[in-house]
Amino acid sequence: MEKGNQCETFAFHLNLLLEVEEMKKYPFTKLVIEKSLTKKEYKETLQLLEILNERYEEDVANGLMNHSNLVIHFAGMLCYKLPIEEALQALDQQGLYPKLTNQLIRLHHK
Numbered sequence: 001m002e003k004g005n006q007c008e009t010f011a012f013h014l015n016l017l018l019e020v021e022e023m024k025k026y027p028f029t030k031l032v033i034e035k036s037l038t039k040k041e042y043k044e045t046l047q048l049l050e051i052l053n054e055r056y057e058e059d060v061a062n063g064l065m066n067h068s069n070l071v072i073h074f075a076g077m078l079c080y081k082l083p084i085e086e087a088l089q090a091l092d093q094q095g096l097y098p099k100l101t102n103q104l105i106r107l108h109h110k
Contacts, residue, residue: 028090035081048077049091053100070100071107084108 014033017023023030032042052070059067075084088108091101 026094028087028094028096031082031086031090035079037079037081041079041081045079045082048074049097049100052104053097056100056103067103068107068110071104074104075108 018030018033032045037045052074056067056070059070078084078087085108088101088105091097092105
């Protein structure tokens with residue numbers, strides 16, 4: 001099989017997999033695939049979420065009420081391939097970092 005045909009076939013198979021009912025449980029993962037993030041970009045995004053989640057938990061533990069700096073950090077550091085609103089909704093639907101995600105969504109809509 002030619003390399004061009006292999007890539008086309010692979011892309012077709014991947015699109016079929018993305019439409020499988022089971023993928024509805026993983027909207028953030030699906031978004032990552034649809035937006036063609038590299039492994040590095042994906043890892044950086046997860047690291048960003050981990051850092052923000054730790055900072056959010058520290059802020060809450062210290063009684064801080066204003067978390068607007070977190071949404072600014074998120075929006076500024078999120079991979080350019082991921083639309084902010086779409087990424088937040090997908091993270092929320094997949095249940096990743098639920099407290100942080102809910103706070104980011106709330107702040108993003110202000």
